[in-house]
Amino acid sequence: MTNEVTYKLQGLSCANCAAKFEKNIREIDTVKDAHVNFAAAKVSVQGEVTIKQLERAGSFDNIKIFEEEETIPEKQAFLTKRENITTIIAFLLLLVGIFMRMTIGTNSPVTISVFILSIVVGGYSLFIAGIKNLFRFYFDMKTLMTIAIIGAALIGEWVEGAIVVLLFALSEALESYSIDKARNSIQTLVNVAPNQASVRRGNEIINLDVKQINVNDVMVIKPGEKIAMDGEVISGKTSINQAAITGESIPVHKTIGDDVFAGTINEEGSIEVRVTKLVQDTTLAKIIHLVEDAQAEKAPAQHFVDRFATYYTPAILILALLIGVIPPLLFGGEWSHWIYLGLATLVVGCPCALIISTPVAIVTAIGNAARHGILIKGGVHLEETGRLNVIAFDKTGTLTKGTPEVTDIIPLSSVDADDVINIAAAIETFSQHPIASAIIRKAKDRQIKPDVAENFQSITGKGAMAVINSNTYYIGNPALFDGIGMEELIPREQISTLQRNGKTAMLLGTEKDIIGIIAVADQVRNTSKNVIDKLKKLGIKNTVMLTGDNQLTADSIAEEIGITDVYADLLPEDKLAKIKEIQSDHSVAMIGDGINDAPALANATVGIAMGGAGTDAALETADVTLMNDDLTKLPYTISLSRKALNIIKQNISFALGLKIIALLLVIPGWLTLWMAIIADVGATLLVVLNSMRLMDSKNI
Known part of the structure; x- marks a missing residue:
């Protein structure tokens, strides 16, 4: 089987881009298979491939590739990114163009030149990607936008073209920012555990990177420090804040023999911990891996959206073509007017908001759950x-x-309560059943050292038997004594009374007599x-x-x-x-x-x-x-899931509803290019912002 290698991604901006990137990687001859996890910004590749080849496959979206163990460089500040700087310049040029339009006229070569400059500065990377896609017959948002802007320029709608470029660039920046915020649910988990720990080696304590720490190494953890690896306390006692793992902020007391987890905080005493798992196998590492996989898994609603989008995009292309061509050909309509409406239809019909409507909600909801100590294994669940x-x-x-306690000891023969517990504990010493543990604990509490039992036999579903001081004793439920012919001696009224009080009654006896009842109750x-x-x-x-x-x-x-x-x-x-x-x-x-x-x-x-x-x-x-x-956490889990389900439905409604309203404006001829892109951008932003409501626990 071909080894699978996972890489981190930087710059993956949309769900459509993720699908295209995955397709491009699969087309590399040496690649057997590839899977892009848009939510976690990772790609898993089977086959021989270099980082340079992967970056070439993602060049359309300026995707950068990093080894899974690498630390991705800090993101640039919003206003220092090249694409955001060009957007600001394009906006300023648009304002200059509008001022010149008002002063020296719309058709002035200077005015038109300023608008063209605004379009080129703001839409350069868009045009490069869109034209490449056009030649490959790949119709995504960038392709449709490129066609619309070129069309606007050909029919002389320079202002509209510049506004469309600006709004598209703005929507891309805001969408990227919003997706990064949603992805932070994973990143906060990744950053929970420290990268180094103090380890005792011989007589000295040294700081080591977690990748250099081995199983059975001993970590020394001071008060206030985070625990870097899973392990077992071998010295000291303390309180540990386990919120990162369980979602509960109330500290848990830990002493020798107790397990501790990477990412939790030592609040009080100094302890020494023997490492039990390597860094890649810690509970926190498994949680992160499961959350990433869960966020990548498609929900039923997303499968519906994907299938719908498969037919929706070609339908919009055909509709736009018909709007641009049929009225002028058959009804004598003005070519420039109807081509303009066709271009506006192309823009408003882009399925971006629809495609992102489900995954962004799932990413956010599953991330929220993980922060509260709840792992949901995917969108379907x-x-x-x-x-x-x-x-x-x-x-x-x-x-x-789950830890039953002995509540009643009722002797039924010449023996006393201590004798009943002594014989019962002697038999149950060999059993692993929780009730056996309760009886043994009771004997210990009463400072009774049980006699030695021999020839122990477990009787499945009923109880057990053993020989003590040459006598055979049985302990178990009434069915056990029914089975050995003692049904007439069973004290059924006493048993019923105990059971009505929520207790489990165990009988102790021989083949001839029942000598006692032991009642056990599991505490609610x-x-x-x-x-x-x-x-x-x-x-x-x-x-x-x-x-x-x-x-x-x-x-x-x-x-x-x-x-x-x-x-x-x-x-x-x-x-x-x-x-x-x-x-x-x-x-x-x-x-x-x-x-x-x-x-x-x-x-x-x-x-x-x-x-x-x-x-x-x-x-x-x-x-x-x-x-x-x-x-x-159960009611919270159900509330969160229901809220996510409602938000997914709302998102799909927003995405389709705004587009339907905008498309209806074609009938009276009111739809403009800038209205079309506002509808598209508005739908995308509504979907993202609506999904991000799932990040706030107070809303659940």
Whole structure:
């Protein structure tokens, strides 16, 4: 397989230019494939190619190429760019021309010369690109504008030509500025982590570039410093601000054994951190890579726009030709008047605003989400999230904390509570189940050292058994004791009472007797009820709990936090079947931890994983990842997606609406070239500025 190399781009100004640049690269003989990411301003190339060849392919837009590891030079100030200086000069010449027109007349050679000079100064680079495109039969905005300006000059509309050049140059500058602002959502992430770190080598501490730091190196991080690499704390304790990763600004306490992430800030104590990942593999690096890929992925609305534009542009060309030719030929119309209207139709019909209507909104929304600790894997998932009407939750670890606690110990024989916990902990020492951990923690709290168990066996879905002091003991749910012929001894009333209170009851016994009940409860997250309330206010009428826990416990928790539908006693395959059943009538999201319940997460309309920070599986498998381990970002995610969906619809309406209004002015013959370009520029700027509303969190 051919190696793929990624390069950074500077000067990529529009979505149309990105498509043309990609096409030009693919035409290079040694290139197998190429993909331009307009949002991230990057290009990935498969094949042998030099930077000089790539820059030649992008020369039409003055695109500069840099290695991915290079730092792109600081952009020039707005007023120092050559194209902006020429625009200012063209504007001043236009003003001089208008003054001379008023004083010495429109048809004066001096007046005309000043207007021609304004057109040439302001439109030189436009004409070069437009004429090249014309000879290649490539009809983009620059081609259409070149035809219109040349046509205006041929019929003597010098003022109109100069105004069109000026407005086009102004729109290009403003569009470039706006796109750069939208791209900053990625750049702010890139700049989060420092490029150097203090590393202990032997007995000395030296500053190293992050590219020189290896796994198992030890970083020394002082209070107030940013952490440069992912790692594990091996000395000291502190509070870390993890906002760059999780979106939460509340500091998290860290001590020996805890993980820390590149780009986070050490707020208090001095710590030493053993590096666990190279710079290109850090959680932050993965987030940046995923955000860039997500912003490049086309949403369904963009696919529609692209298909529409394929037919729209030729249709506008034909319409402009017919307007310019049919009335003079068939109805005796004045040639100069109708050619002028045809040229104006060409300008107003350019699909620039339409093409950019969707990607600029997606770039901005996904960047906003990333800054808030939410990874949305692409435009398609952004749109789907905006259309959700049912949210399904895994219970354990999602609505609850996922760390059950022993709440009741009920002896049922001659043994006491300590004996019950002793025997239960002895068996559960061999189990990895969360309930087993709760029982072991309880034994430790009561300072009980469990007896030694032998011949441990796990009984899938029911419990476990082991031999202790030559006696065989069982621990598990009532179904386990039903299965060994003890159904008549099960204390069902006590179990039902515990379950109605949201607790899971485990029985402990032998083949002849039940000696105790241990009740365990998973604590509901403090934020769960508030999140469910916010979802209802957003119009999510159906919230669903899918759990392997018993029905009574599930009902108790659902009632406490306001879940509308509960499905309990489910195995992973049952959860998948339930998601498919709901999906037949609704757009449904499944929310879990990104590892368990993977089939349900994968098959839901949108799979949302929680706690993605440091969890590769969650980052890579889910459609949406909430980086911090709680639900508080879920309502924000849905609000942002809906706002983005509305803005995309508004953008498409703006882009088409303004053009339709302008085209209707052709009928009475009122459309002028400068009105046409104002309509086109206005539509583009409206689309960009409307999309940038998604950058402001207060509007979400």
